[in-house]
Amino acid sequence: MKIALLGYGKMGRTIETFALGRGHEIVLTIDENNIDLLTPENLGKADVAIDFSTPGSVLRNIDTCFAAGTPVVVGTTGWYGHLQEIKDRCLESNNSLLYGSNFSIGVNLFFFANRVFAKMMNAYPQYDVQVEEIHHTQKLDSPSGTAITIAEEILEGLERKKEWVNNLVGTGEEIVNKPDQLLIESHRIEDVPGTHTVIYSSEVDEIELKHTAHSRAGFALGAVIAAEWLNGKRGFYSVQDIFDFNI
Ligand SMILES: NC(=O)C1=CN([C@@H]2O[C@H](COP(=O)(O)OP(=O)(O)OC[C@H]3O[C@@H](n4cnc5c(N)ncnc54)[C@H](OP(=O)(O)O)[C@@H]3O)[C@@H](O)[C@H]2O)C=CC1
């Protein structure tokens, strides 16, 4: 497969290594310094584009992929307020896009367990629940996209929580959440690739579901697998369409 990498930072470079290792070719790499190369004509040379760029650039990158008719895998987070609008445009123009807040198999297994747990916990009102995420200090968005997915799936399953709220710890602007609000606590610590925890606590005990990424390898391999899956398909997909964990 011929791949265009939109965003050539920590993730773009790791994805390149995995893509080459699986026999693919990188035909275009875009970062802030060569943005003039991001044209429909150049993108048309790729079978698929993979975007791990920034919340401020991802929408324009998606538009250019749509103009080129090039399927795009979007790993960038921090743009989900525009999800419905992008989905509509993708389907109207007969394009293809697959997005995911987290492409690692481990986190997708974690998502499944989180959905099951949230529903189970309707019967146990003595437990309160909280989400915690820890990432490196260069991260531009908070809460993390993964934490948003986790929180929204808890809201879908657990009737006593109505909306999520976020505290970026250390800003001095932390709020105290109401009982029907699901708190996502964000921490920024040097060099942490990504740790997510769901904590159910009662007066007598605590249950934690926790995923710790040891490196970016799982995200990068998952993104290449997603690009292989999307190649040749039309439509709007999420990473959860790739994994089938039904039990
Ligand atoms: N879904 C998932 O599994 C994962 C998602 N992510 C998400 O991926 C994104 C990237 O993360 P990461 O690689 O760590 O970030 P980096 O900051 O390391 O890399 C971002 C890259 O985007 C480039 N960039 C800036 N503006 C543009 C533009 N207009 N067009 C194309 N590229 C641009 C930067 O260029 P320059 O260096 O020149 O500034 C840089 O190369 C984040 O949103 C992060 O949350 C991260 C890990 C896993």
Ligand SMILES: O=C(O)C1=N[C@H](C(=O)O)C[C@H](O)C1
């Ligand atoms: O910015 C990161 O690094 C990561 N971002 C994603 C997110 O926002 O959830 C995924 C992963 O946790 C790493």
